[in-house]
Amino acid sequence: MADLEVLDETTEQYIVVRLGGEEFGIGIGYVDNIIRMSNITRVPTAQFYFKGVINLRGEVVPVMSIRKKMGLEDDETTDKSRIIILKLEDHELIGVIVDAVSEVVNLANSAIEATRKDSSSVEDTYISGIGKAGSRLISLFDINAIIEDKESA
Amino acid sequence: MDVSQYLEIFIDETSEHIQSLSDCIMVLEKEPDNKDTVNEIFRAAHSLKGMAGTMGFKRMQHLTHTMENVFQEVRSDNVKVNSAMIDILFKCLDAIEGYLDNVKATSNEGEDDNEALVAGLNNFLEAQEAGGEEAGAESAGAAQEAEPAGNKKYLEAGKAEAAREAIKKAMDNGMKVYGITATINKDCLLKAARAFLVFKAVEEMGDIIFYDPSSQDIEDEKFEFDFSFFLETESAELNQILEAAKGVTEIDEVVGELITEEILQEEAKQAEAEEEAEAAAEAAAKEEPKSIAAPAPVANTAPASTAASSGSSGDKSSTQPAKGKAVTARTIRVDIEKLDSLMNQVSELIIAKNGLVAAHNSSSMSQQEATEQIEYLERITTSLHESVMKVRMVPIESTVNKFPRMIRDLSRKLNKKMDLIMTGEETELDRTVVDQIGDPLQHLLRNSADHGIESAELRAQRGKPETGTIKLTAFQEGNNVIIEVEDDGGGIDTEAVKAKAIERGVITASQAENMSQKEIINLLFLPSFSMAKEITDISGRGVGLDVVKSNIEALGGDVEVKSSLGEGSKFIVRLPLTLAIIQSLMVEIRNEKYAIPLASIQTIENTPLTDIKFVESKEVINLRGTVIPIVRLDKILEVEPEQEDGESLTVVIVRKGDTMTGLVVDNLIGQQEIVIKSLGKYIKNSKLISGATILGDGEVALILDVNTLM
Incomplete structure (x- = not known):
């Protein structure tokens, strides 16, 4: 019986990224590609959290700053900075900037704790749950909430 | 019979035939005695019928068949063309288009029988028959009466190759073959059961060698009110068979005759002639479905020339419900010459690439050589681009040729006389643009017809000819295509627009003072700004020029208006030649x-x-x-x-x-x-x-x- 219980547990893979001092997880199903920082062309009068557009294998892909969207201080480009290209349901690509990519973790569904949706913190509106990998806590991004164009301050 | 692979061809060809029918009927309205036009209409209607039949769209076939009959009578001078007939013919075209839309969406023709139209068409035929002597038909068989062969539908069925073969075989064996058509009472609830009883009764005397519709369809009640079959028998007489069949309740009428060599040959000839006529009239592509359809296996007795697979296509849609919408892809017809030149350029591109590779490998490539190679490559890519653009270009004709009909209908609805003069239909634009420019242009034309052209009295007062003129002009200007919609109507009353704008609170009175004529006219393009005094069917619902403007801008173009009060107005649509x-x-x-x-x-x-x-x-x-x-x-x-x-x-x-x-x-x-x-x-x-x-x-x-x- 014990064996069966383990089998029942569906695990999902998350890419762990670093933003500020915190670790965040992005469901691997969303990730199309991870690239180094490249030249970003600014788009005038776009939403404040959009950094601009980049050339990804001949396609023009918009890049947004999660930091800006979450109300953190602006990104600081370092050697470790990466752009994670997310593939959305409608096959549109969109890039998000992270401070660093650390690893891929397997998280069982039982190891994920849902967040309280009534939370007033801006950050929490973009988090779908907290994953526990050993002693570490990884906030899992709600990709749709991040992409969604909501004029949240 | 799986004909789905021909669906795209069918849709393409059908729209073409509908268009040519519409054009011809327009001509016919003006020149009722133009024999060439009548012949052309007849051919188009006939081809439509044939195609619908092949694809198993029974209702569509029935309607086109009836239309064909009317044209047949017109052609042989038995019926005169009048405006009532033109009206009903246009309605028929709309109905066929309706079928076609259904086919496009679901690969099935839909459920609408359009009985009223068929009856209307038959009225013309009956009126003519009554003029002869016979007072036509009883209500039961009104539709069937119109068939050229009357109720002897088995003659139609006999055209199918499968049927002919079966009959011939039976005759070779020394059997007598009778063609029978039975008509069931319209109020009959269990048609299949009645048919079965008929078959049972006649099969005591012989064997049925061919069913029309197929026995499966009859069993599934997939037929109207009549069915035909061929019976082979050793000795039974026609009367015996007819009596036996009539003995079944709710069978209204049974007709039949002994099939002889002559009849058979006549049928064969007719079928051939029909096929030949079609072959001549239509492109080679069209031949394919025909030839596939004809040798339908005798075993399942699927008749090729008559309706059968409306059922089978119905089955298909139920087995593949997931497929949902849009059964056809968007296609474009390309001149083979354009493709050839494309191929040539691609070969050249490969040669240029090889040149570069070779030069690179030899490693002693001089600056000049490199420049030369690059220039060569540049030349090829530019001409390749041009060729690909050309492939995407189609004449705007396909979009604008529905407008004459629309203006005609509007002219009647609004009770204003007007003519549409179109020039430059051959102007080419990117396919995407051509597809999407239809609605805005239609809107502008409606606008001209409704708001532009004045009523007859007002025109007389202003000393203008009674018939208003709307011009649609298309031409190329540099990298743009200009389409102008011009009318000789009342023009835009800027004072009225101003008043309306102030009334709606769009602008203030003091703003209005300082506005130029042009700025005022541009107010018309603001959302929900309709000048119609009362809401009509045609325009004035408040969804107006702003939609036109945004549609055209979405295509990378713009729209501009010139107008002088009392003399008319001109909408100028400017579109880019290419998009990419x-x-x-x-x-x-x-x-x-x-x-x-x-x-x-x-x-x-x-x-x-x-x-x-x-x-x-x-x-x-x-x-x-x-x-x-x-x-x-x-x-x-x-x-x-x-x-x-x-x-x-x-x-x-x-x-x-x-x-x-x-x-x-x-x-x-x-x-x-x-x-x-x-x-x-x-x-x-x-x-x-x-x-x-x-x-x-x-x-x-x-x-x-x-x-x-x-």
Whole structure:
């Protein structure tokens, strides 16, 4: 019986990224590609959290700053900075900037704790749950909430 | 019989036939005695019938068949063309189009029988018959009476090759073959059961060798009110068979005759002739479905020439419900010559590539050689681009040729006499644009017909000819195609527009004072600004010119109005020839690069700072007598401001219609051919940027939308 219980547990893979001092997880199903920082062309009068557009294998892909969207201080480009290209349901690509990519973790569904949706913190509106990998806590991004164009301050 | 693979061809050809029918009927209305037109109509109707039958669209076939009968009578001078007939014929076309739309959406023709139309058509035939002597039919068989062979539908069935073979075989064996058609009472509830009883009764005397519709369809009640079959028998007489069949309740009528060699041959000849006529009239592509359809296996007795698989296509849609919408892909017909030249250019491209590879491997490539190779490559890609664009280009004809019919209908509905004169239908545009320009143009035409052309009395008062004229003119101008919709109607009453705008609170009275005629006319393009005094069927629902404008702008074009009160108005639609690749001028603003579409650039000026004047606290320059407002791109594009140190400004003068604006840039980089890429739907900007492109060094440059800068 014990064996069966383990089998029942569906695990999902998350890419762990670093933003500020915190670790965040992005469901691997969303990730199309991870690239180094490249030249970003600014788009005038776009939403404040959009950094601009980049050339990804001949396609023009918009890049947004999660930091800006979450109300953190602006990104600081370092050697470790990466752009994670997310593939959305409608096959549109969109890039998000992270401070660093650390690893891929397997998280069982039982190891994920849902967040309280009534939370007033801006950050929490973009988090779908907290994953526990050993002693570490990884906030899992709600990709749709991040992409969604909501004029949240 | 699986005909789904021919669906696309069917849809294409059917729309073509509908169009040619519509054109011809328009001509027929004006010249009722034009025999050539009648013949052409007959051919088109006949082809439609044949195709619908092949594809198993029974209702469509029935309707076109009845139409064909009417034309047959017109052709042999038995029936005169009158306006009532024209009206009903147009309604029939609409109905066929309805079927076609259903076919497009679901690969099935739908459930509408259009009985009223069929009955209406038959009335013409009956009126003619009654004129002869016989008072036509009883209500039960009204539709069937119209068939050329009367109730002897088995004659139709006999045209099928399968049927002919079966009959021949039976005759070779010394059997007698009877063709029988039975008509069931219209109120009968269990048609299949009645048919079964008929079969049972006659099979005591012989064997049924061919069913029409197929026995499966009869069992499933997939037939109207009559069915035909061929019976082989050793000795039974016709009367015996008919009596036996009539003995079944709710069978209204049974007709039949002994099939002889002559009848059979006659049938064969007729079938052949029909097929030949079709072959002559239609393209080779069309032949394919025919020849596949004809040798349908005898085993399942699927008749090729008559309805059968409306059932089978129904089954199909139920077995593949997931497939859902849009059963056909968008296709384009390409001249084989265009494809050939495309192929040639691709071969040349490969040669050029090989040249580069070889030069690279020899490693001693001189600068000059490299330049030569690159120039060669450039030449090929440019001509390749041109060829591909040409492949995408189609004449606007396919879109505009439905308009004469529309104007005719409007003319009747509005009770105003008007003519549509179209020129330049052969002007070519990108397929995507042609597909989407239909609605805006239709709207403009309706607008002209409804608001433009005055009532007959008013026209007489103003000393204009009774019949109003609407002109649709298309032509190419540089990299643009211009489509003009012009009417000789009342023109736009700017005072009324002004009053309305003030009433609606769009502008204030004092604003109105200072507005130019043009600005006032442009108010018409604001959302929900309809000038119709009362809401009519045709226009004035408040969804109006603003939609036209936004549709056209979405295609990268713009629309402009010229109007003089009492004389008429003219809507000018300007569309870009191509969408994907454009020539542009690359400019620099600080360290950012932007592309300005070359097509909208008028001139580039080097203007001394001292030449900049202020009008209403806006910067303008006086360029050879024209006052042009200038726009500081760095401010609009939110670039870091910079101290002006130079003595002059580089101003790119862009033009949209008659309006010109000067864009101030820091530097000119040069002309470049760019591929337009979308920014995607997530990033929003105030329409300043129409897209992006990737430069040679891999960087992304944004394309300025000149229209919104004005």
